[in-house]
Amino acid sequence: MDDSAQKTRTRGSRRTDIRRENEQLILRAAEKVFAEAGFGGATMQLIADMAGLPKANLHYYFATKEELYRRVVEDIFQIWLRAADSFDNAPDPASGIGAYIEAKMRISREHPFGSKVWASEVMHGAPVIQDYLETTLRDWTEGRITAIRRWIDQGQMAPIDPRHLLYMIWATTQHYADFGHQIETLNGGKPLNDRQWQAATDSVKAIILRGIGLSGA
Amino acid sequence: MDDSAQKTRTRGSRRTDIRRENEQLILRAAEKVFAEAGFGGATMQLIADMAGLPKANLHYYFATKEELYRRVVEDIFQIWLRAADSFDNAPDPASGIGAYIEAKMRISREHPFGSKVWASEVMHGAPVIQDYLETTLRDWTEGRITAIRRWIDQGQMAPIDPRHLLYMIWATTQHYADFGHQIETLNGGKPLNDRQWQAATDSVKAIILRGIGLSGA
DNA sequence: AAATTTGTTGACCGGCTGGTCAGGTTGTGG
DNA sequence: CCACAACCTGACCAGCCGGTCAACAAATTT
Incomplete structure (x- = not known):
């Protein structure tokens, strides 16, 4: 005791x-x-x-309720940012972007509530974390865009718009958390099991990597 | 007067x-x-x-407030479904899927509020439109999966999982409505103009179509 | 033009919400 | 073991919420 x-x-x-x-x-x-x-x-x-x-x-x-909410949103944002490390220290686009997709898919599965709170916050005009969007997120995004553009200039991947590639990765990976209920319903009412999560991750990686001129895993 | x-x-x-x-x-x-x-x-x-x-x-x-809300959600769902017509009557995957992406991008721009309400509803467990998910949406999805699978069997596109392709299209196109505020912030605080919307649509189409083994527009 | 149906609205109500506070309990440092 | 600080909580409050309703205005029918 x-x-x-x-x-x-x-x-x-x-x-x-x-x-x-x-x-x-x-x-x-x-x-x-x-x-x-x-x-x-x-x-x-x-x-x-x-x-x-x-x-x-x-x-x-x-x-206050607002203070509690703010803490929840800030905590999620930190997890979000930490996944970005997958992007760094990767010399070639296939491994860098691939690892980033995997990390974001993992977060969608492990922190579905956080993802939904973030989505809700942004959808409502980001009343609480607008400053984060304008500073931290913007800086991070610009940095990654530069990195991707460098890969393109070096001929390592197709000349797509890096910005919309990032949006696609965010949208698709977070979709498995934010729209998890819809996916579950279309899966016969049962949550995705380990194998199905792996298949989802593989599918997303395969389509996106091939879509930007890389062979895939 | x-x-x-x-x-x-x-x-x-x-x-x-x-x-x-x-x-x-x-x-x-x-x-x-x-x-x-x-x-x-x-x-x-x-x-x-x-x-x-x-x-x-x-x-x-x-x-009641619930009744008003239900009507709003139902109206959106109808618009959603009507865009699905782009998929039909298309003999080859490039034009069918391409037209569907274009239609959904157009809806994201013209009905951003509706898209957000739908997202919110699903995120909260679809308390109001659960039956639609289980009937209409499920039937529509299964039908499209069959169609895509036929294209794959005929060797007209890469052997990807049709289900996750659909999820990716939904996620990416709706992202431009649901996360419009974030995109606007990352765009210098200004909404996307006509040219930028076209660029976004082209980027999404290019990556996805190439990602499933098609050349693109 | 009377009767009836449909549309309009200010005033009101019970219930719930975020938030407060006084008074009690528990842990800690001297 | 005493004094003080941190922690805990039942009871309470003002304000706002969804919803109601009686009384009235306007259109339509007969």
Whole structure:
């Protein structure tokens, strides 16, 4: 019965543990509720029930609904960006773009709620993360466009518009999270299994890589 | 000042005109508000203001918020399905799939609000149009898969998984509506102009058609 | 022109929402 | 073991929401 956190020594005082754990508990519950009901449809009570805490406790850790929502969206954006590393350190386009597609497909499967919250946020005009779009995302995008253009200039891939290639990758990979319910329905009401996820990833990679003048895996 | 509708003779009695016009006015306003705020975030008051009518008048034409929302979603689905005609009556895959992509890109530009409402509905688990997914959409999808598979068997295109090709077309074309705000931000804050929309359509067609073993336009 | 049906609207209501707060409990440092 | 800080929560509140309704205006029928 002694599940104290003596092992996690550094800063592992009981107090900070409680804070960290409860914040994560609330954030996970919020991510799901925001994804399934939208910001407007989500209620603090619903999130509290999902987290198994009294509503007032939520307001102890997150002052307002907006603040909680902002934290959820920011956390997702970080995961998003980390997947971009697949792109870097790749000398040839086939491996770089291929790995990026695989990473984004993996995220769609492991973080479907986050993907939906992000999609919802952008669809509603990005009221909370507009600054991220204008700074971090824009910089990242321009960097990748330059990289892709270099590959094209070196004759390593077909002369397509890098921007629309990126949009296609984003759209297609995130589709498996955002429209997961539709895909599930068209799959006989059952979620994609391991084999089907692999087939989806292979199909996306095959079409896109061949579409930009590469042979594929 | 006499804008009476005497020309539209058949069933153009003043009364039915009023009903038809007000319903359309409300539906257009509702489409925009639902798209920008989500179902939960939208309020009847907001829709009423957007339509320039008192709130009580909305409830005269549409009993509940759910009923109004359902009509909006159903209308979009019809537009969606009509674009599918591009697929039919096309003997070869390049023209059939190419025309379908063009039609869906056109819809994304002309009905961005509708596309967002549809996306939102599916993301939230399709509480309103689940039956459409299980019947109409499923039948349509199976039919197209069969058609594509026939093209593959006849050696007219590469042996890709037709299902994931359809998902890619849906995802990519609808992305330009659903994530229009993000695309606009990455375009210097300005919406895509005619030339840019054409470039986007051409890029999508080029990558996908080459990706499935066709030369493109 | 009377009667009837259809359209219009301000005022109102119960219920739910995000958020507050006082008072209690638990952990921590001295 | 005491004092203080962090944590917890039931009860409460003002404001907004979807929806109702009675009373009225306009069109249509008879």
